[in-house]
Amino acid sequence: MLERVGVEDLDALFADLPAAYRDPSIDLPAQLTEPELIALLEERAAENADPGRPSFLGAGAYRRSIPSIAAHLTARSEFVTAYTPYQPELSQGT
Numbered sequence: 001m002l003e004r005v006g007v008e009d010l011d012a013l014f015a016d017l018p019a020a021y022r023d024p025s026i027d028l029p030a031q032l033t034e035p036e037l038i039a040l041l042e043e044r045a046a047e048n049a050d051p052g053r054p055s056f057l058g059a060g061a062y063r064r065s066i067p068s069i070a071a072h073l074t075a076r077s078e079f080v081t082a083y084t085p086y087q088p089e090l091s092q093g094t
Contacts, residue, residue: 035065 007013014022032040073079 034067038065 002009002013005013028037028040077083
């Protein structure tokens with residue numbers, strides 16, 4: 001893809017941007033729980049919000065704290081289906 005746009009590497013692609021914007025550091029406290037980190041990043045992201053513009057978050061966009069592990073756990077097959085693997089020794093009575 002870099003060949004297609006005519007640059008040799010990723011640094012050359014972003015060479016027009018000042019270095020401070022290419023690799024910004026995020027000043028975060030040492031230890032945060034997931035909800036604390038999300039709250040901190042949302043607070044920082046809110047600095048970019050324009051309160052003069054309407055929000056189109058519709059009904060159903062409620063504040064919830066769902067840990068990121070929840071998607072992994074609910075995708076596991078034992079929670080999705082009642083199917084159990086076939087065990088021939090059980091059906092043969094041994």
